[in-house]
Amino acid sequence: MPIVLLSVSAIVGYLIATVVLAVPIVQERAPARAIGLALASIAVLIHASLIFGMHRGGLDLHFFASLSLAGFGVAALTLLVNLFRPVAALGVIVFPLAALLLGVDVFYAAPTLAEPMQWPIKLHVTFALLAYSLLSIAALLAILLSLQERALRRRKLDSGLIRALPPLTLTESLLFRLIAVGFAFLTLTLVSGVVFVDNLFAQHLAHKTILSIASWIVFGILLFGRWRWGWRGNRAVRLTLIGMIVLLLAFFGSKFVLEMVLHRAV
Incomplete structure (x- = not known):
């Protein structure tokens, strides 16, 4: 699957997860929190595949790639924290930020090569x-x-x-x-x-x-x-x-x- 399509899928997953998790903040009724976290989990897995697998052939630590890596790390650990404490509200901040950093790296940053x-x-x-x-x-x-x-x-x-x-x-x-x-x-x-x-x-x-x-x-x-x-x-x-x-x-x-x-x- 092309990198662009994978990237768009991850970004959309992050953003939809954000909307789902934001509903309890603006309305008293709460949709299944698990749905938002599941969507974010899929986005994190795609993000990981881009960073550690197909994305430029390896781990890239240049500026924008490092930001994307940090966004992935924070998003992944936010999911892990939610296994122990119900702090899905963190995802409303973290997941759109991860989507933004991934998008900037893929669609804006100049191509760079991962160093061995x-x-x-x-x-x-x-x-x-x-x-x-x-x-x-x-x-x-x-x-x-x-x-x-x-x-x-x-x-x-x-x-x-x-x-x-x-x-x-x-x-x-x-x-x-x-x-x-x-x-x-x-x-x-x-x-x-x-x-x-x-x-x-x-x-x-x-x-x-x-x-x-x-x-x-x-x-x-x-x-x-x-x-x-x-x-x-x-x-x-x-x-x-x-x-x-x-x-x-x-x-x-x-x-x-x-x-x-x-x-x-x-």
């Missing part, structure tokens, strides 16, 4: 993808948690978005579990980078490394504060978003400057 990688680098990239995806979901959940707390203070718990979320305590518990697992994978990313990547502080990697370490410190402080002093609420939300913004700059900021501004291969 040895297994240690593939392992490093896998750790990085899992860390970024988990912490991205945590950042989105932190925003939703903030909205829940605001609605609770104002006693406006009848809005569609609040109804679509699990109870506040479960949302907060899931947030810190995601941060803990994401932090573990971010730690593995940094360790594998030290072990497997030659000259981790080379000119084209220095900013990425320093920002990744800064993000690791922020999330580490948050987890320690949660364990030692029971941090929660706005402080937890702020630190989560700060850590994620720094990580976003680490993963894509330097890559954008090098590839899109300076036109240098990374």
Whole structure:
């Protein structure tokens, strides 16, 4: 099946899943949540086939291809999280974003070639993808948690978005579990980078490394504060978003400057 047709199928699947999952937010009646998640699962599988199989013959880590890979990772882990907690409302944000990133990579970005990688680098990239995806979901959940707390203070718990979320305590518990697992994978990313990547502080990697370490410190402080002093609420939300913004700059900021501004291969 042509790449274009597969891409369109994945994008349409993501968007229809978004509409199905958004209905409970705007209406009290809720269609089968499983339908939306099933459609998103099909879209994620097609997306995976494009990234890891037919799409340009391998794993492409250039700027737009990396964005598409990140979109896939976040979408796939959103589905996984929904197996344990009813947070399908995340899909309303994640799935259209995954569709957009896939569409930009396939229909807008200039063709690029996947570079061969040895297994240690593939392992490093896998750790990085899992860390970024988990912490991205945590950042989105932190925003939703903030909205829940605001609605609770104002006693406006009848809005569609609040109804679509699990109870506040479960949302907060899931947030810190995601941060803990994401932090573990971010730690593995940094360790594998030290072990497997030659000259981790080379000119084209220095900013990425320093920002990744800064993000690791922020999330580490948050987890320690949660364990030692029971941090929660706005402080937890702020630190989560700060850590994620720094990580976003680490993963894509330097890559954008090098590839899109300076036109240098990374």
